[in-house]
Amino acid sequence: MDEPTAGLGVEESNKLLNLIKNLRKIGKSIVLITHNLDHSFAVADRFCVLRGGKMVGERKISETDSTELIELMVGGTKTKNNG
Numbered sequence: 001m002d003e004p005t006a007g008l009g010v011e012e013s014n015k016l017l018n019l020i021k022n023l024r025k026i027g028k029s030i031v032l033i034t035h036n037l038d039h040s041f042a043v044a045d046r047f048c049v050l051r052g053g054k055m056v057g058e059r060k061i062s063e064t065d066s067t068e069l070i071e072l073m074v075g076g077t078k079t080k081n082n083g
Contacts, residue, residue, distance in 0.1 A: 002033040017042050037066045049073055 001020075005013040020030050020043045034040055040047065047064065049057040049072040057072040 001030060003035070004032070005034065005036060005039055013039070037069060041066070051075060 004016055008016065017039060020032065023030055024043065024045075030043075032040065032043065041061065044061050046061060047057075047059045047069060048055055049059075049069060051073060056075075057069075059068070
């Protein structure tokens with residue numbers, strides 16, 4: 001899903017996020033492309049950050065925070081090994 005909540009209001013976005021959570025519960029994988037970190041943290045198991053067409057980091061949700069992800073997105077200096 002590429003930016004699926006971009007044109008949605010709050011209520012519709014919440015419905016979509018609940019759908020993603022329900023799909024995850026039954027074992028379905030979802031690739032969510034978004035700049036909305038709140039939505040990402042609500043439904044993700046892990047993050048893959050791309051910049052300039054290349055993967056610059058992969059993190060488990062339990063091992064990162066929004067500050068680190070933003071730094072990866074914009075090319076900040078705080079980095080860990082990928083994986």
